[in-house]
């Protein structure tokens with residue numbers, strides 16, 4: 001099941017981020033999620049299973065463009081289709097809100113996320129040099145985009 005959470009879910013998002021972001025980046029705390037969710041157009045979608053919450057996506061939208069701000073699935077819940085379902089739900093939510101393209105940035109050493117987004121139909125549209133700091137040196141971000149199909153009635 002995937003359901004939206006509002007600012008009251010900031011603590012849950014911080015816990016899921018801490019358990020899911022891994023080497024993809026630093027974990028963001030509850031205050032960070034509370035302020036991210038206070039911005040108009042932001043929404044978090046949480047995926048849950050019988051065990052409870054397992055992952056989430058944080059989505060932003062401005063006019064006709066949307067962005068995946070972060071996406072994480074708990075380390076013990078991966079390769080069960082949760083990330084794919086969250087991306088699909090984010091795309092459908094963004095399209096329903098009037099967005100025509102969904103963007104994201106992903107580190108070029110993040111093979112799992114690159115494979116997920118490639119399978120979901122994202123295409124490369126840019127690169128940000130040295131965007132992610134790593135102990136071993138900076139890593140470029142690839143900027144990917146997905147064209148969104150207008151939702152029914154739009």
Ligand SMILES: CC(C)(COP(=O)(O)OP(=O)(O)OC[C@H]1O[C@@H](n2cnc3c(N)ncnc32)[C@H](O)[C@@H]1OP(=O)(O)O)[C@@H](O)C(=O)NCCC(=O)NCCS
Nearest residue numbers: 021024071072073078079080081082083084112113115116
């Ligand atoms: C990237 C991430 C969200 C994927 O979540 P997930 O629930 O494991 O992904 P899914 O099970 O839905 O996988 C969907 C497809 O993505 C690809 N994929 C996912 N993980 C992969 C991996 N480790 N290696 C290769 N391909 C992978 C596969 O094509 C997979 O389909 P398949 O299982 O049928 O082969 C998860 O690994 C994660 O949270 N990573 C840390 C945080 C992160 O990198 N976030 C993205 C930042 S941009």
